[in-house]
Amino acid sequence: MSNTTSTSNGPVTSGENGADGGQRRPSMADIARRAGVSSQTVSRVANGSPQVVEATRLRVLAAMEELGYRPNSAARALKRGDFRTIGVIMFNLSTTGNMRTLEAIAASSAAAGYAITLLPVAAPTRGQVEGAFTRLGELAVDAVIAVMEVHLLDSTSMVLPPSAHVVVVDSDADNSYTVVDTDQADGAGRAVNHLLELGHRTVHHVAGAEESYAAQRRMSAWRETLRRHGREVPAPLHGDWSADSGYAAGVRLAQDEGCTAVFVANDQMALGVLRALHEAGRHVPNEVSVVGFDNIPETSAYSPPLTTVHQDFAEVGRRCVEAAISQLHGRDTQHGRDLVPTSLVVRQSTAPPRGR
Structure with missing residues (x-):
């Protein structure tokens, strides 16, 4: 049995029971009759x-x-030949940088008329990454944006739809992929140069996770900048991007009376360094200057407010989506590296060393 509503264009049936006993979804023909147009116009x-x-x-x-x-x-996807969906594979959703990049990818995709499908990778293993790529293939996506280290990509057998394209974020990928990244070396160089220009003889470094490409590039640029200026290169300390690991490094640095300046590979570790220095009675910035990296929103509320390198996560996300769509439309067939510039935000955690 069905419910029928009469209109000037004839009866339109809605809520008709289907073979499974449920209500039949209205069709284009139903809409055409109700609007008094052809099914082609509805389409x-x-x-x-x-x-x-x-x-x-x-x-x-x-x-x-x-x-x-x-x-x-x-059905519309089959007719057009695309799904209007971009897959995002991401390891470590807990970091501020990854979440801000994801937010920018989602906003840029929506502005371009695309949805995103997110598949977090719980652990950086070959099986986890392979499974994520396979799953995205099953979910039907047009392109994949991978926010993870390239060595994970290179160790997988990527199972993607034939027309899919890959854009990698924050990676040392070769020409196999299109890469969008913050200019890590430029940012680290800005931080170290700032401290040297204030008059510090050298700059200590708290590096990020050893397996991280971003951490490696920041550490290499720190070392190269010191060498270019003919300065001593102290042994770096390694953290894991967390405030706790920054605190542990800060405890060791606080014991070194010769340490007057520290470049920390991210803001969260810098927060830990600030706490350790404070507890040890080493005043920032009068005794030790500290520079972070990322410019997360909380840095202006640190004590003291943190001088840091600004990463434009919104621009990174926008360029990722732009690169993926350009590949889809055949406008970008050359894989390459697109580096987003950084800037230094100077606040109250840096000053000339005592006696200057």
Whole structure:
């Protein structure tokens, strides 16, 4: 049995029982009858075609709303040859940088008319990464943005849809992939140069996780900048990006009376360094200057407010999506590296050393 509503364009049946006893979803033909147009016109409206008079488009949309019509996205994807979806594979959702990059990717994708499908990788193992790529292939995506270290990608047998493309974020990938990244070396160089220009004889370094490409690039640039200026290169200390690991490094640095300046590979570890120096009675910045990296929103609320290297996560996300869509449309067939510039934000955690 069905419920029938009469209109000037004839009866329209809605809520008709299907073979499984449930209600039948309204079809394009139902919408066409209700709006008094052809099914082809309904199809054009559903697909966003500009070749429909505005008054007609509004009438069709009203009919869709009234009958609860939802376009079949799978059928539309088959007809267009794409899914309007970008897959995102990401390891370590807990870091501020990754979350801000993901937020920017989602916003840029939505602005371009794409959805995203996120698959977090719980552990950086070959099986986990392979499984994520395979799953994205099953979910039907047009491109993949991978926010993870490239050695994980190189160790996998990537199972992707034939038309899919890969953009890698924050990686030392070769020409096998398009890479979008912050200019890590430029940012670290800015931090070290700032401290040397203040008059510090050398700069100590708290590096990030040893397996991290970003940590390696920042540490290499720190070392190269000191050598270029003919300065002593202290042995670096390694953390794992957490404030706790920064605190442990800060405890050791506080015991070194010759330490007057520290470049820390991220802001969270810098927070730990500040706490350790404070507890040891080493005043920042009068006795020790500290520079971080990332410019997370909380840095202006540190005590003292932290001088840090600004990463433009929004721009990184925007360029990732732009690169993926350019590949989809055949506008970018050359893999390469797109580096987003950094800037130094000077606050109250840095000053000339005593006696200057």
